Amino acid sequence: MRSASRLHEPFVEHDCVNSHFPACGNVALGRCVVLERVEMKFLFAGVSGLALLATSPAYAVLTPADVTDRLEAMAALADGAIQYDLETREDGSVVLRDILILDLDDKPLLRQTQGEIVFAPILNDDFEVDVQGLEALSFDLMEDGDQMGEVSITHDDYTYQMRGSAELVESVYTVSRATVDMSNDGVADVPAFTASLIGEGITSEMVSNFARSEGSMSTRIERVTTESLTSQAQGGVSTRALSVYEDTAYQAEWAGMPLAERLAGLRAEELPPVLKQDSFAVSGTSGQARSASEMTNRGGATILTDASTGASAFNAELKEGQLTAQISGEDMVMTLTGTVLPFPKASVSLAGLDTSLSIPVMVEKGTANGAYSLRLDRLSVSDNVWSMVDPQGQLPRDPADLVLDLAFGGQFEDGLFAQMSEIEQDISRLKFESLDINELSLSAIGVDLVAEGAFTFDNSQGETVPQGSMNAEVSGLDGVIATLAGMGVLPPEIMMSARMLMGLMLVPGDRPDTYTSVIEVAPDGTVSANGVPLQ
Numbered sequence: 001m002r003s004a005s006r007l008h009e010p011f012v013e014h015d016c017v018n019s020h021f022p023a024c025g026n027v028a029l030g031r032c033v034v035l036e037r038v039e040m041k042f043l044f045a046g047v048s049g050l051a052l053l054a055t056s057p058a059y060a061v062l063t064p065a066d067v068t069d070r071l072e073a074m075a076a077l078a079d080g081a082i083q084y085d086l087e088t089r090e091d092g093s094v095v096l097r098d099i100l101i102l103d104l105d106d107k108p109l110l111r112q113t114q115g116e117i118v119f120a121p122i123l124n125d126d127f128e129v130d131v132q133g134l135e136a137l138s139f140d141l142m143e144d145g146d147q148m149g150e151v152s153i154t155h156d157d158y159t160y161q162m163r164g165s166a167e168l169v170e171s172v173y174t175v176s177r178a179t180v181d182m183s184n185d186g187v188a189d190v191p192a193f194t195a196s197l198i199g200e201g202i203t204s205e206m207v208s209n210f211a212r213s214e215g216s217m218s219t220r221i222e223r224v225t226t227e228s229l230t231s232q233a234q235g236g237v238s239t240r241a242l243s244v245y246e247d248t249a250y251q252a253e254w255a256g257m258p259l260a261e262r263l264a265g266l267r268a269e270e271l272p273p274v275l276k277q278d279s280f281a282v283s284g285t286s287g288q289a290r291s292a293s294e295m296t297n298r299g300g301a302t303i304l305t306d307a308s309t310g311a312s313a314f315n316a317e318l319k320e321g322q323l324t325a326q327i328s329g330e331d332m333v334m335t336l337t338g339t340v341l342p343f344p345k346a347s348v349s350l351a352g353l354d355t356s357l358s359i360p361v362m363v364e365k366g367t368a369n370g371a372y373s374l375r376l377d378r379l380s381v382s383d384n385v386w387s388m389v390d391p392q393g394q395l396p397r398d399p400a401d402l403v404l405d406l407a408f409g410g411q412f413e414d415g416l417f418a419q420m421s422e423i424e425q426d427i428s429r430l431k432f433e434s435l436d437i438n439e440l441s442l443s444a445i446g447v448d449l450v451a452e453g454a455f456t457f458d459n460s461q462g463e464t465v466p467q468g469s470m471n472a473e474v475s476g477l478d479g480v481i482a483t484l485a486g487m488g489v490l491p492p493e494i495m496m497s498a499r500m501l502m503g504l505m506l507v508p509g510d511r512p513d514t515y516t517s518v519i520e521v522a523p524d525g526t527v528s529a530n531g532v533p534l535q
Contacts, residue, residue: 236299
C-alpha cells in the first residue's frame with residue numbers, strides 16, 4: 001500500500017503509443033492521460049462509494065490506463081474518505097486493491113482483507129475491458145481502529161465487460177449467483193448482527209456518456225433472498241428476518257450536467273442539488289414477494305410477522321424540475337402472531353394499492369404545482385380483530401375502499417433549492433396558494449362518503465387565510481350510529497351530541513339515510529355549513 005498523503009497536483013498528459021505506455025492498451029486511442037505519480041488517494045465517503053467503485057463503469061472506466069486517471073480526477077474534486085492502491089501491469093491491465101474507507105476523523109471504517117479487482121484489456125476490433133477478481137472479496141468493518149465485523153462478496157459464473165471510447169461506455173454484467181455476507185460482533189454499543197443477500201440469475205446492462213452525463217441502465221434478477229439476525233445484549237432483544245423476491249427488474253435513463261463540472265459546482269456551493277436541465281426516468285417491476293420476521297424481548301415474548309405481496313411496480317421521473325413518482329401493488333397480506341399482542345393472531349390484507357406524488361424540486365420564482373393521489377382497494381382485517389370491538393358481528397365487515405386525489409400550488413419567494421446551504425430555509429418559505437380536492441371517497445363499516453372541493457389561500461397579510469368550498473355526500477350514517485348505540489359503544493349523551501352535529505352540518509338527501517353538506521369559507525374567514533354560519 002502506497003503513501004496515504006492527499007495529493008491534488010494537476011495531472012500530466014502525454015502523447016503515447018503502446019510501445020511507450022503499454023497500459024494504454026490500444027493504438028487507436030492515439031492519446032491517453034497517465035500520471036507522473038500513482039499514489040494512494042481519497043475518493044468518496046461511505047460503503048456506497050466502494051460499491052460504485054467495484055461495479056460501475058463510471059469509476060472502473062473504459063481502458064485500463066484511464067482507471068488511474070478517473071480515480072485521480074474524482075479524488076481531486078472531492079475530499080472523500082476512500083484510500084486505494086493501483087498497479088499497472090506489463091500486459092496493460094490495472095489492479096485495484098487495498099481499499100480503505102475512513103470516517104471524517106480519518107479513522108478506518110472498512111478495510112479490504114482479501115481479493116483484488118483487475119481491469120484487463122481485450123485486444124480485438126473494438127476495445128474492451130474485462131473486469132476480473134470479483135469472485136471473492138472480503139473486508140473488515142472497523143470502529144475506532146478495531147475490527148467489529150466482516151463483509152464478504154462472492155460471485156458464481158460471472159462475466160463483466162466494458163466497451164467503448166473515452167466518453168461513451170457500454171457495460172454488461174452477468175452472474176448466475178452473487179452473495180454478500182455481513183457480520184458484526186456488537187462492539188461499540190452496536191447490536192451484533194449477521195446478514196446475507198443472495199441474487200440469482202442477475203443480468204445488468206449500462207450505457208453512459210461521461211461528457212454529457214447521460215445514459216441508460218437495465219437490470220433483471222430472477223430471485224433475491226435476504227436474511228438477517230440481530231441481537232442487542234443490553235436490551236435483551238433479538239430479531240430474525242427472511243425475505244424472498246421473485247422476478248425483479250428495473251430500467252433507468254438519465255441526463256444532466258457533466259459529472260466533473262457538477263462536483264466542482266457543488267463543492268463551491270455555486271450549484272443547487274437539482275438543475276432544471278437534469279432529467280431521469282426509472283421504472284421497475286417485481287413478482288411475488290414474501291418476508292417473515294421474529295422479534296424476542298428480554299422476557300422471552302415473541303412477535304412473528306409474515307407478509308406477502310403479488311406483483312408490484314414503481315416508476316419515477318424528473319423533468320424540468322418536477323419529480324413524479326408512482327408505486328402500485330396487489331394482493332398484500334400481513335399476519336401478526338405473538339403472546340404480547342391483545343389477540344393471538346391477526347391479519348391485514350389489501351387487494352390493491354396505487355399511490356403517486358408530483359412535487360417541484362427545482363423552480364424559479366413563482367408558483368409551483370404538485371399533486372398527490374392514493375387508492376386502497378378492499379382493505380380488510382381478520383375476524384379476531386373485529387371481535388375485540390364487535391364480538392356479536394353487528395357492524396358490516398365488508399372490505400374498505402379509499403380514494404384520495406389532491407392538487408396544490410405553492411409560491412416560493414426565492415425559488416426552491418436556490419443554494420445547497422439554503423434547502424431548509426427554502427422549504428420553510430413555501431406558501432401554499434391553492435388546494436383542489438378532486439376526489440375523496442371512503443367506504444367502510446357500511447358508510448359511504450364522497451367529497452370534492454377547492455380552496456385558495458391569501459398570504460398577503462402575513463398569515464394564510466383560506467377561501468373556498470367543499471361538497472360532500474354521505475350515506476349509511478344513521479344505520480351505523482344506531483348499531484353503535486345498540487352495542488353500547490355510544491353512550492346516550494354522546495349519541496345526542498352526534499345527532500345535534502349532524503343536524504347542523506348535514507342536510508337530508510333524496511334517498512333514505514343519505515345526507516349532503518356544503519362547507520364554505522368566506523374571504524373574511526367565516527365558515528358556514530349549508531349557508532348557516534358556524535361561528
